Amino acid sequence: MKKKKETIKALIELIRPLNCLMVSIGVIIGSFTGIGVDFSFASLIFLAVLVAVVVNMGGNSLNDYFDREIDIIAHPKRPLPSKRLTPKFVVIFTVSCFIAGIFFSTFINPFCFAVALVSVIVLILYEKYLKNKGLIGNMAVAYLTGSIFLFGGAAVGRIMAPVILAVLAFFATLAREIIKDVEDIAGDRKERQTLPMKIGEKNSVIIADFCLAGAIFLSFLPLVKNILGKGYLIVIIADVVFIYSMFIAFKNPRSAQKAIKIGMILALISFLLANI
Amino acid sequence: MKKKKETIKALIELIRPLNCLMVSIGVIIGSFTGIGVDFSFASLIFLAVLVAVVVNMGGNSLNDYFDREIDIIAHPKRPLPSKRLTPKFVVIFTVSCFIAGIFFSTFINPFCFAVALVSVIVLILYEKYLKNKGLIGNMAVAYLTGSIFLFGGAAVGRIMAPVILAVLAFFATLAREIIKDVEDIAGDRKERQTLPMKIGEKNSVIIADFCLAGAIFLSFLPLVKNILGKGYLIVIIADVVFIYSMFIAFKNPRSAQKAIKIGMILALISFLLANI
Numbered sequence: 294m295k296k297k298k299e300t301i302k303a304l305i306e307l308i309r310p311l312n313c314l315m316v317s318i319g320v321i322i323g324s325f326t327g328i329g330v331d332f333s334f335a336s337l338i339f340l341a342v343l344v345a346v347v348v349n350m351g352g353n354s355l356n357d358y359f360d361r362e363i364d365i366i367a368h369p370k371r372p373l374p375s376k377r378l379t380p381k382f383v384v385i386f387t388v389s390c391f392i393a394g395i396f397f398s399t400f401i402n403p404f405c406f407a408v409a410l411v412s413v414i415v416l417i418l419y420e421k422y423l424k425n426k427g428l429i430g431n432m433a434v435a436y437l438t439g440s441i442f443l444f445g446g447a448a449v450g451r452i453m454a455p456v457i458l459a460v461l462a463f464f465a466t467l468a469r470e471i472i473k474d475v476e477d478i479a480g481d482r483k484e485r486q487t488l489p490m491k492i493g494e495k496n497s498v499i500i501a502d503f504c505l506a507g508a509i510f511l512s513f514l515p516l517v518k519n520i521l522g523k524g525y526l527i528v529i530i531a532d533v534v535f536i537y538s539m540f541i542a543f544k545n546p547r548s549a550q551k552a553i554k555i556g557m558i559l560a561l562i563s564f565l566l567a568n569i
Numbered sequence: 570m571k572k573k574k575e576t577i578k579a580l581i582e583l584i585r586p587l588n589c590l591m592v593s594i595g596v597i598i599g600s601f602t603g604i605g606v607d608f609s610f611a612s613l614i615f616l617a618v619l620v621a622v623v624v625n626m627g628g629n630s631l632n633d634y635f636d637r638e639i640d641i642i643a644h645p646k647r648p649l650p651s652k653r654l655t656p657k658f659v660v661i662f663t664v665s666c667f668i669a670g671i672f673f674s675t676f677i678n679p680f681c682f683a684v685a686l687v688s689v690i691v692l693i694l695y696e697k698y699l700k701n702k703g704l705i706g707n708m709a710v711a712y713l714t715g716s717i718f719l720f721g722g723a724a725v726g727r728i729m730a731p732v733i734l735a736v737l738a739f740f741a742t743l744a745r746e747i748i749k750d751v752e753d754i755a756g757d758r759k760e761r762q763t764l765p766m767k768i769g770e771k772n773s774v775i776i777a778d779f780c781l782a783g784a785i786f787l788s789f790l791p792l793v794k795n796i797l798g799k800g801y802l803i804v805i806i807a808d809v810v811f812i813y814s815m816f817i818a819f820k821n822p823r824s825a826q827k828a829i830k831i832g833m834i835l836a837l838i839s840f841l842l843a844n845i
Contacts, residue, residue: 311828314810318835321803330800330842524606530597534590552587559594562838566606 303377307357307386308350316349316441317342322561323445326454329568334449337401341448344398344409345441351390352416352437358383359420391416404447412440425485428500431470439463454515458564461511462557465535468504469553471497472538476546495543502539505553509535512560515567524566531559579653583633583662584626592625592717593618598837599721602730605844610725613677617724620674620685621717627666628692628713634659635696667692680723688716701761704776707746715739730791734840737787738833741811744780745829747773748814752822771819778815781829785811788836791843800842807835 324338325331357364361373361380372378391413398409415433423430439459446455474487475494481487489497512528534556542549600614601607633640637649637656648654667689674685695709715735722731750763751770757763765773788804810832818825 310813311824311831314806314831318806321806332799332802523608526608527597527606530590530594537586537590548587552590555587555590558834562841565838565842 299377303372307354307372309353312353313346313349316345319441320345320445322565323442323455324449326458326564327446327449327451337448340401341445344394345444347390348394348409348412351387351394354383354387354390355416355420358387401448405444408440408444408447412437427486427488427491431467434470435463435467438466457511457514461508461560464504464508465553465557468501469550471501472542472546472550476550498543501542505535505539522567525563527566528560528563531556531563534559575653579648583630583648585629588629589622589625592621595717596621596721598841599718599731600725602734602840603722603725603727613724616677617721620670621720623666624670624685624688627663630659630663630666631692631696634663677724681720684716684720684723688713703762703764703767707743710746711739711743714742733787733790737784737836740780740784741829741833744777745826747777748818748822748826752826774819777818781811781815798843801839803842804836804839807832807839810835
């Protein structure tokens with residue numbers, strides 16, 4: 294009986310509740326970006342959150358599975374290195390999550406099914422091949438972030454604004470991932486082959502800055518097309534933060550990547566307020 | 570000429586632009602909590618942001634002044650230990666910021682003047698006496714966080730909802746600071762005299778959990794009084810996160826304090842959406 298309780302505890306650690314929560318919030322923001330803060334879509338949004346969380350649980354579990362050797366040194370207390378869960382159990386759990394997530398997504402609509410399926414494929418590719426592969430790995434992470442908002446919008450069937458938010462999130466996340474690799478270049482030298490190692494720190498920052506410029510450009514689309522309300526003007530503060538990040542990225546990558554995170558949160562808030 | 574440019578750069582580092590940005594956002598959220606997303610109060614909100622940022626610049630500058638000895642080892646690149654600014658210059662700059670901030674606040678209204686004045690006093694007391702003094706130091710940090718939202722609400726003259734937000738932020742920040750001290754107990758042993766060192770880790774977590782319970786209780790007030798719109802329901806997710814933090818705080822203080830930060834952001838979003 295005690296063992297069962299320990300297994301459940303280990304399983305909760307494996308799925309990373311905080312991470313799942315962030316994904317839930319992303320899906321909710323994605324759907325509210327489509328329809329405004331509207332609880333009449335509650336059941337569809339709930340289903341979308343369920344699918345996203347289950348897929349994300351699978352992704353986190355898969356991550357622990359692939360990192361199980363490294364984690365013996367790096368994170369010995371995690372469920373696998375501490376032997377509270379077996380690798381076999383984690384694989385079965387991961388596959389179950391992925392299948393359940395894709396299955397549930399069919400009850401929403403075909404577009405959600407497609408997004409869920411592609412995300413599962415990207416998650417597997419990322420863990421198996423792309424994690425340490427520089428730009429393409431960064432792009433996978435950025436896609437997965439953007440897809441959360443896209444999924445929320447797709448669930449409620451309005452995707453014009455959510456697509457803009459998703460692509461903006463893609464660019465901002467890509468910039469942040471690249472700058473994080475610049476920040477970590479010394480520590481990564483042994484284990485990863487990152488973009489700044491291949492093309493140099495300066496060139497990497499230039500690419501990251503282009504991504505941020507893309508995010509800023511996208512943020513103006515809803516203003517030009519006049520599809521969003523006045524609350525969306527908060528996005529201008531987000532843009533100021535992105536511009537600030539562009540300027541400090543080379544000298545101070547740590548501050549720049551933190552600033553991009555703040556900019557992203559501001560952009561999310563502006564999209565949330567956009568339907569007022 | 571080159572020296573002047575270097576001085577300006579050092580000054581920008583001293584005031585911590587990211588920190589100032591967060592304060593600006595806090596003031597804006599505080600005022601929007603009072604009046605909804607309403608740009609007809611733009612000039613008052615702008616003035617409030619200016620005051621808050623100038624006072625915060627002074628606070629950051631004062632912090633670098635008091636830490637100048639420790640930073641020779643801990644942060645040798647900062648403006649003072651790297652000798653790009655002199656202690657005398659930093660003191661003059663700090664005092665100027667505080668005086669300018671308090672002076673500008675008189676143009677908003679007497680309530681804003683009072684909040685600005687008290688915040689300056691707390692900032693000075695904190696740096697001079699309270700920083701390493703356990704609970705009272707944590708309370709000073711929590712007050713300063715809460716006062717940002719209070720200030721924003723006071724600027725637009727509607728303080729019912731902003732006061733609730735400010736006190737909620739006070740409790741959540743206090744809980745987070747205490748749990749951070751539990752997390753850092755090993756590293757702090759030499760330098761600081763924190764609450765968990767005085768009363769033990771378990772008792773500290775119990776106090777933090779009471780603070781979180783206070784934050785949760787406060788979050789229900791607007792629902793009971795029916796003063797906020799349906800978008801405020803997002804606060805329920807924030808409460809779930811606070812409850813989650815309460816349960817994991819003893820076993821995993823690091824995750825708990827991170828979760829409280831997420832809960833705070835969610836609570837802020839719910840207050841922002843509350844006027845829809």
